[in-house]
Amino acid sequence: METKLIKVNPEKPDLGSIRIAAGVIRAGGLVAFPTETVYGLGANALDEDAARKIYNAKNRPQDNPLIVHISSHKEVEGLVRNMPPEARILMERFWPGPLTLVLEKSNKVPYSTTGGLDTVAVRMPRHPVALALIKESGVPIAAPSANISGRPSPTTAEDVYEDMAGKVDVILDGGPCEVGVESTVLDLTGDVPVILRPGGVTREELEEAVGRVELDAGLLPGQKPKSPGQKYRHYSPKAPMLVVEGPVEAQIKKISEVAERLSVEGKKVGIMATAQTRMYYKTGYVISVGDRNAPLTISANLFSVLRKFDRMGVDQILAEGIPETGLGLAVMNRLRKAAGYNIIKLE
Known part of the structure; x- marks a missing residue:
């Protein structure tokens, strides 16, 4: 596969470039794109075959769920079965932004996107390029970090190219990412919100918005993880x-x-x-x-x-x-x- 690298203005991406990438998404291909956290490796979240391409390109374990990216609050409705009050509060407070909410999935979302789970992880990124791509594609975009699994996450298009050249159709180069670590993943399916992965929205900010928030025990070494992704090697450089x-x-x-x-x-x-x-x-x-x-x-x-x-x-x-x-x-x-x-x- 030949990978096309397209430079875009991170603040005002030109529609022509976005339409090229959106056409790839609609056709079931892979597009790497910038978000405020890290670069994502995107495909149509509602297309089982497209989602599988993400796992293959990254060499990612099949039970490690993908985060579904949307461009507006209303898009959540079709992806989940119910919306707890905390979800709406957090969406209003932190979206667009580096917060992923884990909710019960609807039948619309394939299990290849959720890693076989009955929950779906959803977020609305705070980056003009990401939002323009999702909107123009007309579908939610599943997008983990655009790197080989286990490697440090990519925060520039050069990082993406290093890992993904020949494995993705298009890389949208929108410059370096602002936050540099992935989104906070917050599970809202239980009685108390639980942080499965700390990230760009802090625990303190979440508790200010919705009260008590717990840390998943799997964040501690030696404890059993609740989130499948926690049990795999992450972010590792080549040297010890x-x-x-x-x-x-x-x-x-x-x-x-x-x-x-x-x-x-x-x-x-x-x-x-x-x-x-x-x-x-x-x-x-x-x-x-x-x-x-x-x-x-x-x-x-x-x-x-x-x-x-x-x-x-x-x-x-x-x-x-x-x-x-x-x-x-x-x-x-x-x-x-x-x-x-x-x-x-x-x-």
Whole structure:
């Protein structure tokens, strides 16, 4: 398959380019497109064969559900069987935006899209290109991240091309993504809303809107996941990765010690530091992922830094932890998964 790369204005995408991509969606093909979180790999969510193409292109496990993207609130009605009051509150508050709601699916949504589940995950993205594509296609678009399963998620069209060239029909290049980590996935099928995946909307923001919100036990290492996607390898760079958590000064000391030892062994070490700490490391290839006091700068750069270390060919990645408040919860979730829960916790 020849992959067509089309540059589009991220704020005002031209209709001609959008129509080319929408024609591919309607014909059962695959289109990678930008959202505010990461790039998505899209196909017609109501077409069983098209949905299967997503799994094949990504080498994605068949029981890992796809998120269905819509362009207006009213499109939810045909996709779900009932709408709890919390869903309407959250839609009004956070859509368009990085929040995915898990609801009971209607018969209209095929099981190939939901990973065999009786629930469907739905969101309305906050990106002009994504919204224009969904609207012009005339169908909801199923779209997980546009990467090979297990790899760091793509936040630029170049990342997508690296993983998906020859596997998708069109890549819409709308520049870098704003949030940089995937949407928050919130299950509304039980008595209390449960976060299955932390993301661009924080737990604090959700609780302010609807009251108590729980974290799924599967977010913790060693616990049984409720969401099928939680049990699979995610976000992993090519080199092994170690996350060091604890007081900042202790993190710097431990990472410096490990980097020095590995360098003496002849290893090429990459250090994921922050704006406040990068100057303290004297060994290894040091990249600042962002500002500790502005977690959005870290989430926006997280996956691109992991891919940068891949391209540099490092033998080991050492990463600092950050506090798990606000967007920090999503950042630490991704870092720990990328490291395969290879973590040092310091007091």
